[in-house]
Amino acid sequence: MRLPAVLVALGLLLAGIPPAGAAKGVAFPDGEWEGTAIWTGAISKKDIFASGSGQSAFTLGIDGGEVTGGEMTLQGTGQSQVPTATGKLNILETLQLSGTAALVKGFGEINFSGTVNVQDFGTVPVSGSFPASGSFSPTFASCGKVTGDLAADTRKVQQSYGFSTSVTAKFVAIRTAGGAASAGILEEYKALTAQLIELEDFSANDLLALAHQIDVLNAKILGLGPCQAPPPGFEKGLSDTLLTALFQDLLEAPAMFPDAFTPHYLLTLLGVGIRVGAIGESVPGSAPLKQKAKELLDGFEAGLEQKLDEAIAAGDAPTIIDILIGAQQFGLDALADKAQGALAQVQP
C-alpha cells in the first residue's frame, strides 16, 4: 500500500531545515513582530507530485539579536500523487520559534486529515500528525517592516532530495505597536499582496493606484515608531523584497510582449516599476531580483523602440515626442537619440 509515500510527499512540501544555516547580513531588528505569508507551490520528482496552498501567520520576539519567543502556524490544503495513489489533505502546521534574528528556526508538528485513494484498494480517511521543523531568514529589514520568503530554506531541502520545486511563502512582518494599529496595517499589507498576486488583467491606472496604496501603507508603518539604530543588514535607498518580486512578476508581460500596449502605457508601467523598486537603482540586493530588473528595463526599452519604429513609419510626430521625452526622463539615452533623429526626419 502506497499510503506513507503519499504523506511523505505532502510533508516535504512544508518543512525542513537545510544542513547549513543561512548566514546573511539581514536580520530582524529587536522588538515584537507579527508576520503573514501566502504559501503556495508544487514539488515533483519523476512520478511523484505534490502541491498545496495556504496562509501562514507568526509572532516573533527579538532581543539582542536572539529570538525570545514566537509561534508560527500554517493552515492550508495539499494534494499529492505517487504511482498508484493520490492524497488530499487539510494541513495545520504549528512551530515554536527560536534561533537568531538572522536565522529563525521552528520546531513543532504537522496535523493532517483527509483522504487517500489507493489503486485497487479504494479511498480511506487518514488523519494524524508528525514532527515538523523549518527555518527562515529575512531578505529585507527596515525599522518597521521585514520581508522575505518562509519557504527559501524549505526549497533547499526539497532540492537536496532531488525534487524540482516552485514552493514560495513570501512574508511580511510588521513591528507590533501593542495595539490595533499594527494589526490593521498588517491586514492591509496582506490584502495588498493578495491583490498583486491575483491581478491578471490590469490597466496602467490600476498599477498606479496600487503604487499609491503602497506609499500610504509605508507612511503608516513609519508611524508605528522609529527604531534607535538602523536594523542589521539595512541598506539605504532600497525597496522591500516582497513588493519588488510581486511587481516584477506583474510587469513581465508588458515588458516582454509590448505589442498589445500603447507607448503611454509602457512609459507609465516603466515608471511604476521604478517607483516601487521593481526596476532601477532601488531594487533590493539579491542577484535574481537585480537580474530580473535589468531584463525588465531592457524589455521596456525594446518595446518602446518598437513603438518608436511604428510611429516613424506612420509619421506620428506626437508619439515620437512622447517617447523622446520619456526616454530622456528615464535615462534611456540611445532611445532618446533615435527619437531625436527620427523627429528631424518626420518634421524636417
Next chain:
Amino acid sequence: MRRLRLFTLAGLVLLGACTGGGAGDGGMAGDGGNVDEPIGEGTVEAAIELTAPPEEGAGQTPTFQWEPVEGAAAYRLVVLDAEGRAVWAWEGPDTSVALGGVLDRPEASEGPVLTPGSAWSVAALDADGHVVAASPLRSASP
C-alpha cells in the same frame, strides 16, 4: 556618466509649429501656433518651472515641487542618479511629491534616497498621456 542636457521640448514645439502640428496634440505647448505666433507667451513657457528643492542641500528625501501647467491631467517625475540611472519615478495629478512618496521619512526607512549628483525632471501629460510640457533636467544633491 549621465549626459547632462536640457529637454528639447521648446525646440520640438518650434518644429511642430512649422508643420502645423504640436507637441502632443493640444495642450499649452502645441496649440497650432507657428514661429511667427509663439505659443502662449512664447515657446519658453512650454517648459515646466521647477521650484524645489534647491540644487544643493536638498536633503536625502526632498520634496519636489513645480508650477502647474494648463492642460495637464498628470505629471511624470523621474529622478536619476549621477550615472543617469533611474532611481525613482512617480506619476500623478499633484504638483509636489516627496521622494519615495512618503513625507518626512526617517534615516532607517526603506525607499529611495537622493545621492550626490542626482537630477530630476517633470513632464506634463494630457488626458491621453501625450506630453504637453517638460522641464529641464535639474541637478539636486543632498
